[in-house]
Amino acid sequence: MGNSGQLLKDGHFNMNPASPLDNVRIVLSHTSHPGNIGATARAMKAMGLRNLYLVNPKLFPDKEADARASNARDLLETAHICTSLQAAIGDTCLVAALTTRPRDLSHSTLDARQAASELIRHARHSPVGLLFGRESSGLTTDEISQCQLTVHIPTHADYSSLNLAAAVQIMGYELWMALKNTAAVTLSENQAEPASLREVENFYAHLEKIMIQSGFLDPQQPKKLMRRMRRLFARARLEKEEVNILRGILSAVDNKK
């Protein structure tokens, strides 16, 4: 995907031929009720979103999904069905995980409005994702650790239970509003190319290997240390070249031994 720009007849260069929303993926992980997938498609289409990714849905395709999608059935037909989260988000540069309540402080947490603005900013250049978990239990710690930030939708403290499609609806609405509100703003940001999630995952694997080899990390008790490292680098939003340098250091250290 990405945004290659477009040379117009009058010689001006149009940096934004497609909508940034075309760079936004809605990723549903392990959805139980196909009706929610259909309702999600409808919620998305009304807000100009069209890229639906389903990670191991329990039932799909299904006629309940079709029924609830109403006239957004085309999004179901083009939905990507993935057998792993990485297959859905590996080539994106930023993924935000929806959580009902702030977790263990392992990520920077934004509210729906802030997150939408952040996602739209990145979607002008690269694919981004919004990840929603199971209806009953939300996202697992492992799933969240593959994302760079968590998002929460402000709700009443006593009852924070949003239906899956309702949460997608609010996020889609905020993305749409963020796009409208920044449409006039054209910041030339001179950004470096962000690393893809897959590149970052490969770096983590490399780092973990070196940590274990050096005796710093006990593979029997790996979780917390690696999670801390993920949190640090998630905050930094690694660039492609930075990942190359970091992996260069790890390789050099490895060869030296």
Added chain:
Amino acid sequence: MGNSGQLLKDGHFNMNPASPLDNVRIVLSHTSHPGNIGATARAMKAMGLRNLYLVNPKLFPDKEADARASNARDLLETAHICTSLQAAIGDTCLVAALTTRPRDLSHSTLDARQAASELIRHARHSPVGLLFGRESSGLTTDEISQCQLTVHIPTHADYSSLNLAAAVQIMGYELWMALKNTAAVTLSENQAEPASLREVENFYAHLEKIMIQSGFLDPQQPKKLMRRMRRLFARARLEKEEVNILRGILSAVDNKK
């Protein structure tokens, strides 16, 4: 309802004993599908709304409504069932009618965010309402004429069809956000202790040493690589514990050789 104020012991007058949301009614006119009434109740409860008014619902109560309400069934039990629109809104001071597209300009039209802010402003003192029409055809001209303003939720031009409960969800969310934004902002961010600049500098020195020892960094040409690393970690705003972990990795790698 209304808000009569409350005289406190110290003689101050508390103008806001209850939430303004208690003064907001969600009014559904001639709803066909009881599932939508249930989903509406759930959408409302998560946003702190509890006053549901049903004008001539086709089927209610109904087990499909109960099922979709999830844990918001209490709102269905206290719902007011009315045989006319006036019975539902007659004693309010302001009612906003949801329409998919701007109508005949006979009303001032606000978008969802503006309307929410306007409704909350009035709800601090008096009951207000938000009116939603039939799933298929929306509100009639006669119904709209009984309201003071129309609201539209911004959507994609090619597909503006929102599910009824999805529209309620967005409006409830905007009401909640409007209330939050006008309350005093007190974010307590519970942040971890940041590393001191000296600790970070010591980490850089340690990193540089390992990079040189491993042969990755040529000390004759050190500048650019270290500057890249500084830029990365500066962006991350390192915490004290993270610096300790990073230095632990460097030490482990160092000892192994």
